[in-house]
Amino acid sequence: MTGVTKATLGSPGIVDAWLHAGIDGLGDSRIENLEKIRQTEAPTSLTLIRSPMLSQAERVVAHTDVSFNTELDVMSALSSAAKKQDRIHGIVLMIELGDLREGIMPALIEKTVLEVLRFPNLSFKGIGTNLACRCGVSPDGTNMGTLSTLADSIEATFGITVETVSGGNSANLTWALSGADTGRVNDLRLGEALLLGVEPLHRNPIEGLHTDAITLVAEVIESKRKPSQPWGEIAESAFGEAESSADRGTISQSILAIGRQDTDPDGLEPPTGLKILAASSDHLVIDSGNDQEPLRVGSEVSFQLNYSALLRAMTSPFISKEMQF
Ligand SMILES: *Cc1c(COP(=O)(O)O)cnc(C)c1O
Numbered sequence: 001m002t003g004v005t006k007a008t009l010g011s012p013g014i015v016d017a018w019l020h021a022g023i024d025g026l027g028d029s030r031i032e033n034l035e036k037i038r039q040t041e042a043p044t045s046l047t048l049i050r051s052p053m054l055s056q057a058e059r060v061v062a063h064t065d066v067s068f069n070t071e072l073d074v075m076s077a078l079s080s081a082a083k084k085q086d087r088i089h090g091i092v093l094m095i096e097l098g099d100l101r102e103g104i105m106p107a108l109i110e111k112t113v114l115e116v117l118r119f120p121n122l123s124f125k126g127i128g129t130n131l132a133c134r135c136g137v138s139p140d141g142t143n144m145g146t147l148s149t150l151a152d153s154i155e156a157t158f159g160i161t162v163e164t165v166s167g168g169n170s171a172n173l174t175w176a177l178s179g180a181d182t183g184r185v186n187d188l189r190l191g192e193a194l195l196l197g198v199e200p201l202h203r204n205p206i207e208g209l210h211t212d213a214i215t216l217v218a219e220v221i222e223s224k225r226k227p228s229q230p231w232g233e234i235a236e237s238a239f240g241e242a243e244s245s246a247d248r249g250t251i252s253q254s255i256l257a258i259g260r261q262d263t264d265p266d267g268l269e270p271p272t273g274l275k276i277l278a279a280s281s282d283h284l285v286i287d288s289g290n291d292q293e294p295l296r297v298g299s300e301v302s303f304q305l306n307y308s309a310l311l312r313a314m315t316s317p318f319i320s321k322e323m324q325f
Pocket of ligand 1: 004006029049050130169171189191192193200
């Protein structure tokens, strides 16, 4: 299990909790987060799980053990940087299995492995794939079977060991825990599942995990009785098409001091009785019901977050993070 830290900006508190819980290694898509982890944490395997930027090859080699790759130009730069730094950098080749984000087409994988083996300061560690991110393609026996077969054929062709076969992200858990034959797959990269306790395909809770380990708290800065309908000529709003809604007469409307700059308002689940009406950069407009007392100015409202809302909240400098373990 590789714990993916990107949604928390490589938060030391969460990294510590995961390492104590027995996670095997850490992965992140941003070199900045991995550099931070490398400075503060006990030695553990660090993997850059996004294809390195050519311009960051030196930093990648200096601060990570392994990176996920698909481009020979990048691997060439990694090898040169590793030579200069007197290091060996590990390579996992990502394979395209249908979701059409990163990956080498399966027919070209052996050719690429051959090239990787020729670079003096690179060490071929294995293969991986990523599904369910761009097109929502689900991990299943077929695509995971292809990954296992490719691992076997690389071993047969080159007489090497494919150490890592990284099957995917949290979206693979349903398949991995279903009792299916997992073949050669020996690694999953998990972020959302560990943080939010849900699997991302249908957002079902995962047995034994808490789904409310993380909450977002926002403060009320205005609370008024207001008409539910705007007046004046209606054009576009700050974030595009203005939304129209049914006339509900006068409502208790509150504004919370949080907005699109801090989170994804569509990914917030308010407490029962409250409804999110709209969000702009810095304001979240809430309907607390026709008959309800308006929320008190200064009071706080807690939200459940989905992955998108979590990602933005954890990376917003305006949201303070408080952790208790
Ligand atoms: C973000 C990411 C993950 C983790 O995804 P979760 O859905 O949070 O588990 C795994 N692999 C890659 C390549 C990623 O970019």
